[in-house]
Each structure stands twice: as structure tokens, then as C-alpha cells.
Amino acid sequence: MKHSQKKNPYDIIVIGAGIIGASASLSSARKGYSVLCLDAGPGAGYGSTSGSCAIIRPYYSTIDGSAIAYESHYYWKNWTQHIGVSDEHGLARYVNCGSLVMKTPQNDFLEPACLIMDEIGAPYSHLSADEVCTRLPVNTEAFAPAKNADDPQFGLGNGEHLPGGVMFHSGGYITDPQLATHNIQRAAEAAGAVFSFNTRVTAIEQRAGKINGVSTESGQRYEARAVLNAAGPHSYKINQLAGVEEGMNIKTRALRHEVAHVPAPENFDFENNGCVFSDSDIATYLRPEHGNHILIGSEDPPCDTPQWVDPDDFDRNFSEQWKTLVMRAAQRVPELSIPGQAKGVVELYDVSDDWIPIYDKSDLDGFYMAIGTSGNQFKNAPIVGEMMTNMIEAGLEGRNQDTDPIDFHLKYINRTVNTGFYSRLREVNKESSFSVLG
Numbered sequence: 001m002k003h004s005q006k007k008n009p010y011d012i013i014v015i016g017a018g019i020i021g022a023s024a025s026l027s028s029a030r031k032g033y034s035v036l037c038l039d040a041g042p043g044a045g046y047g048s049t050s051g052s053c054a055i056i057r058p059y060y061s062t063i064d065g066s067a068i069a070y071e072s073h074y075y076w077k078n079w080t081q082h083i084g085v086s087d088e089h090g091l092a093r094y095v096n097c098g099s100l101v102m103k104t105p106q107n108d109f110l111e112p113a114c115l116i117m118d119e120i121g122a123p124y125s126h127l128s129a130d131e132v133c134t135r136l137p138v139n140t141e142a143f144a145p146a147k148n149a150d151d152p153q154f155g156l157g158n159g160e161h162l163p164g165g166v167m168f169h170s171g172g173y174i175t176d177p178q179l180a181t182h183n184i185q186r187a188a189e190a191a192g193a194v195f196s197f198n199t200r201v202t203a204i205e206q207r208a209g210k211i212n213g214v215s216t217e218s219g220q221r222y223e224a225r226a227v228l229n230a231a232g233p234h235s236y237k238i239n240q241l242a243g244v245e246e247g248m249n250i251k252t253r254a255l256r257h258e259v260a261h262v263p264a265p266e267n268f269d270f271e272n273n274g275c276v277f278s279d280s281d282i283a284t285y286l287r288p289e290h291g292n293h294i295l296i297g298s299e300d301p302p303c304d305t306p307q308w309v310d311p312d313d314f315d316r317n318f319s320e321q322w323k324t325l326v327m328r329a330a331q332r333v334p335e336l337s338i339p340g341q342a343k344g345v346v347e348l349y350d351v352s353d354d355w356i357p358i359y360d361k362s363d364l365d366g367f368y369m370a371i372g373t374s375g376n377q378f379k380n381a382p383i384v385g386e387m388m389t390n391m392i393e394a395g396l397e398g399r400n401q402d403t404d405p406i407d408f409h410l411k412y413i414n415r416t417v418n419t420g421f422y423s424r425l426r427e428v429n430k431e432s433s434f435s436v437l438g
């Protein structure tokens with residue numbers, strides 16, 4: 001039975017007010033559940049969401065991953081309707097500039113990706129090498145495999161040229177990921193959810209093998225029928241508090257990543273004429289940023305040593321990784337200048353063993369998780385929120401997600417995904433790219 005607005009006990013406590021936790025709070029409150037969302041930080045979206053490149057694109061390595069990502073394009077296009085309330089900070093904007101991916105041997109010249117797009121009905125166009133070079137100030141020389149900047153072979157072509165690319169039209173980026181999360185907070189509050197910031201969860205309370213609630217650093221206790229772990233890179237710490245890690249086949253950990261923020265070449269208006277650009281030949285992705293800047297991120301090539309860190313103790317200064325990122329991008333965009341001062345973001349991904357998220361229950365009755373977002377789930381958060389609400393609702397009604405996982409209907413593209421795909425008990429998904437591409 002739902003008891004909307006009733007405080008302590010709540011129906012659902014959400015740990016984390018990033019884009020995932022805020023979205024789950026919104027959809028649960030809209031369904032009439034009483035929701036308390038707790039975050040250790042000072043506001044919504046101040047965790048890893050704040051550093052997100054917030055790229056929207058439909059291509060993932062699996063059909064289900066691609067279908068959800070393509071669906072997300074419509075949530076962002078209809079953001080004003082999705083939020084449904086005003087926000088004193090304004091609404092985040094979706095720049096639907098498309099996402100251009102180079103055809104490379106590493107991605108099988110995008111043939112598998114285009115087959116998936118055909119299956120889910122997502123639009124795309126093939127671009128020849130000349131068309132790519134007309135669209136953007138790039139060359140099509142091949143440099144693979146990706147190397148570190150101190151490699152003597154760095155920047156030397158391998159003798160091949162890339163044959164062109166594919167423009168995925170249902171792509172682009174969100175101008176301000178933190179603002180988008182604030183929008184969701186305001187919508188959730190309008191639906192009755194309560195947010196409490198500067199509130200760190202330090203214990204998961206259970207009674208007779210069932211969830212009972214949480215305790216916070218300041219000694220507050222909150223009771224609930226269900227608790228959702230949406231703690232981003234801290235997800236494994238919350239799972240350890242709940243004692244549920246042992247029962248998971250797929251686990252999560254925090255991976256440090258740098259994103260470079262550099263001026264676009266002077267003679268090209270990247271902000272207005274650019275697009276999202278992904279290139280597995282140089283293992284780099286780009287997107288326009290305001291002020292005619294470019295954001296540059298890594299696609300995790302094998303030569304990069306992963307920086308697994310403690311999310312409470314990691315270096316927020318730029319390192320050689322920043323320089324390598326910009327130099328890799330400059331192979332493709334020869335007029336890119338390399339600024340003397342590093343600017344950008346140092347943040348964490350919450351990475352699962354196969355870079356596919358865990359959206360699931362746990363072995364502790366009433367304790368759920370929306371974690372392991374692996375650097376690629378910002379776009380999907382509005383859908384994930386609804387999916388988690390449905391899953392928790394089914395659980396509260398006695399359904400066992402492990403033996404009878406719920407289906408989730410993607411309303412815009414009229415397709416159904418089975419949430420068993422995201423189970424913590426799955427075997428490592430070998431179809432995954434094992435990178436930020438998902």
C-alpha cells in the first residue's frame with residue numbers, strides 16, 4: 001500500500017542525488033510513493049554527474065543497450081514536458097547536433113552498429129571520407145593502435161586511411177548535466193519527494209533479513225520499505241555497508257578519468273557547426289562546448305593503465321593523461337592547439353566488470369541498486385529512474401526479480417527490454433566493448 005507524503009517511515013529511500021538517484025526519486029514520487037533522497041554532497045548532481053560530458057548517442061555494443069539509449073533521445077527532446085515544472089535555474093538544453101563515428105577496423109567499420117540501428121529503427125547516414133572532411137576540420141589518416149604521447153611511434157600514420165564515418169542523427173549533448181539533475185530534483189519535489197543534502201549514509205539498517213532503513217553520519221535514522229543504492233562511484237561502499245557484495249556476480253569499482261577542455265581551431269565554429277565525434281582509431285571522443293571549445297575524452301585503449309581509486313581519496317589534479325588526450329585528438333584535428341594550462345574535469349566512473357550497469361535487487365530483501373553506470377549512463381537516467389521504480393514496485397508486491405525479471409516498455413520507440421539483462425547475477429557480457437562505449 002502506498003502512503004504518499006507520509007514521512008519516516010518512507011516507502012523508498014534513495015541514496016544519492018546524482019542524475020540516476022534524482023530520476024528514480026522523480027518517477028517513484030510521481031507514482032505516489034513517499035520518497036526521501038539523501039546525498040552527502042551540497043546539492044543534486046554534484047557527484048560524478050557534474051563532470052559528465054552528457055553525450056547522447058544511440059550506439060552501444062548490445063541491442064538492449066542501444067534501444068534504451070535511442071529511447072533516451074526522445075526524453076531529452078521532450079525535456080520541458082518530462083520535467084513539467086519550472087526551475088528557478090532554467091532548464092537544461094539538448095543540442096541535437098548528431099554524433100559522427102569514424103569507420104575503423106576496431107569497430108568493424110560500424111557494420112554491427114548499423115545492423116543494431118536497423119533493428120531498433122534509429123536513423124543514420126553513411127559519410128564518405130571526403131564528406132567527413134567537409135563536415136569537420138579533420139583528416140582521415142589512420143594511426144591505430146592508440147598510443148601514449150611518449151611512445152616514439154606516437155603521431156605516425158600506419159599507412160592506411162579511414163573510409164569515412166556514420167552520422168547517427170539521434171545524438172548530441174546536454175549543455176549542463178548538473179542543471180539537468182537540478183531540474184529533476186525540482187520535478188521530484190513537486191511530486192512530493194524530499195531531498196536532504198550534506199547527509200551521508202553510514203549504515204544500512206536491516207531487520208529479520210529485510211531492509212529497515214538507513215542511518216546517517218549525524219545519527220539520524222530513517223525507515224523505509226525499500227532502499228535504492230544510487231551512490232555512483234561510492235556504490236561498492238554502500239553495497240559493503242548493506243553486506244550484499246558477496247551475492248553479486250558482477251561488481252563495481254571507481255575509475256579515475258580526465259576530460260580535456262580546449263579551444264576549437266580558430267577558423268572553425270565547432271560550437272555551431274560541430275557535432276559529437278567518436279574515433280576508435282585514436283581512441284578519443286570529442287564534443288562541442290560553449291565558448292567555441294571542445295571537450296575531449298578517452299575511449300579507454302588497451303595502452304592506458306586503468307586508474308582504479310578510492311572515491312574518497314583520489315588525485316583531482318591533471319596528469320599526463322590530459323596531455324595524451326589532447327595530443328591524440330590533434331592527430332585527427334591537425335589545427336588543434338595544445339594550451340599551456342590544462343583545463344577540464346577530473347572525475348570518476350562507477351565501472352562494472354563488463355561496463356554494463358547493474359539495475360537490480362540484491363540478496364537483502366528491499367535493497368536495490370542502480371549502479372555500475374560505467375561512464376555511459378547519463379543519457380539513460382530518466383528511463384533508468386522509471387525502470388527502477390517499476391522494479392521496486394514489483395518487489396514490494398512480492399515479485400522476485402531474480403526468477404521473474406520485469407519487462408520495461410520503451411514508450412517512444414515501442415520496444416520492450418527485459419531487465420534481467422542488467423542482473424547482478426549475470427555472467428560477464430562478452431558482447432560488451434569493455435569501455436566507456438558500453
Ligand SMILES: Cc1cc2nc3c(=O)[nH]c(=O)nc-3n(C[C@H](O)[C@H](O)[C@H](O)COP(=O)(O)OP(=O)(O)OC[C@H]3O[C@@H](n4cnc5c(N)ncnc54)[C@H](O)[C@@H]3O)c2cc1C
Binds near residue numbers: 055232345373
Ligand atoms: C568524465 C565523465 C564523462 C562522462 N560522459 C558521459 C557521456 O558523455 N554520456 C553519458 O551518457 N554518460 C557519461 N558519463 C557517465 C554519467 O555521467 C554517469 O553514468 C552518471 O552521471 C552517474 O550518475 P549517478 O547518479 O549514478 O552518480 P553520481 O552523480 O556520482 O551521484 C551519486 C551521488 O551519491 C552520493 N553519495 C555517495 N555516497 C553517499 C553516501 N554514503 N551517502 C549519501 N550520498 C552518497 C554522492 O554525493 C553523489 O552525489 C560520464 C561520466 C564521467 C565521470
